[in-house]
Amino acid sequence: MRIVKDVQELRRLLSELRRPNGAVQERSVGFVPTMGYLHEGHASLMRAAKEQSDIVVISIFVNPIQFGPNEDFDSYPRDEQRDAALAEREGVDILFMPTVDSMYPQPTRTKIRVSGLTDRLCGASRPGHFDGVTTVVAKLFNMVQPDKAFFGMKDAQQVAVLQQMVMDLNMNVTIIPCPIVREGDGLALSSRNVYLSAEERSQALSLFKALRAAQEAVTEHEASTVGELDAILRQTINQSPLARIDYVEILTFPSLQPLELTQQLEQIEEDVIMALAVHFGRTRLIDNMRLQKAEVLSHV
Numbered sequence: 001m002r003i004v005k006d007v008q009e010l011r012r013l014l015s016e017l018r019r020p021n022g023a024v025q026e027r028s029v030g031f032v033p034t035m036g037y038l039h040e041g042h043a044s045l046m047r048a049a050k051e052q053s054d055i056v057v058i059s060i061f062v063n064p065i066q067f068g069p070n071e072d073f074d075s076y077p078r079d080e081q082r083d084a085a086l087a088e089r090e091g092v093d094i095l096f097m098p099t100v101d102s103m104y105p106q107p108t109r110t111k112i113r114v115s116g117l118t119d120r121l122c123g124a125s126r127p128g129h130f131d132g133v134t135t136v137v138a139k140l141f142n143m144v145q146p147d148k149a150f151f152g153m154k155d156a157q158q159v160a161v162l163q164q165m166v167m168d169l170n171m172n173v174t175i176i177p178c179p180i181v182r183e184g185d186g187l188a189l190s191s192r193n194v195y196l197s198a199e200e201r202s203q204a205l206s207l208f209k210a211l212r213a214a215q216e217a218v219t220e221h222e223a224s225t226v227g228e229l230d231a232i233l234r235q236t237i238n239q240s241p242l243a244r245i246d247y248v249e250i251l252t253f254p255s256l257q258p259l260e261l262t263q264q265l266e267q268i269e270e271d272v273i274m275a276l277a278v279h280f281g282r283t284r285l286i287d288n289m290r291l292q293k294a295e296v297l298s299h300v
Helices: 007-018 040-052 080-089 121-125 129-144 153-168 191-195 198-204 206-219 226-237
Strands: 002-004 029-034 055-060 094-096 148-152 174-178 243-253 271-280 283-291
Touching (some): 002 007, 007 094, 007 129, 029 040, 029 129, 040 055, 040 080, 040 148, 040 174, 055 129, 121 129, 121 153, 121 243, 121 271, 129 153, 153 174, 191 283, 198 206, 198 271, 198 283, 206 226, 206 271, 226 243, 226 271
Parallel strands (some): 002 094, 029 148, 055 094, 148 174
Antiparallel strands (some): 243 271, 271 283
């Protein structure tokens, strides 16, 4: 595995790897952008990239322009040595770790904004967040020129936003959404889980518990409207005294359009996503579950 910090070196190395020894056929590149402090969720993305690509590149960059003024940019967990060991173990070819100065050598005057899809969920809770995400991902795509880019569905809004960006700007890359990876007890893996105290972590299981309860209410014919699902989600989360709900949203996916609480589930023509953001102490966790029209909602 090669560890690269310079953009020009990255481009030179990728050019060599794509056509080794002047090969006629170009090798494919799979890319996994991350902010580091890697865990099994990231490892699953690397494995997916390795299965579907000839060359695997991951980036580790804690992107300052996607953090708000009172968010955790300075304290975001970092461990480059540990991350490098995990990436090498997963067979990554290039680990790209640019500095802030190399990514933003001067104040950024150009940003990419995807309208509509960023107005709800984390976009509403974190103004400007997705402008920072789309801008840095577009920059990374320009640097790496991947054929496929792999993102976890834990941040389903991010997946939808990036798919829209790629389509609108005719970027020559395919976004590959990958399943949420969970601990054995259901907690979605996140670099921010390290912030949780033992009691907060125990109560954070209420997110997955709420999603499962709502899913079961659909499959067991116990819920027939959006409002009934919303009530199940909120009631289950509120059983945890430390939980402070940021949002509970039930939307179409991937269009992320809001649904009326009175809407009958059987009348919805798209997949549905139940999305949560909940604070436990100083830690904000997100989670979601997708209800596929053909597999779930048709059983109502």
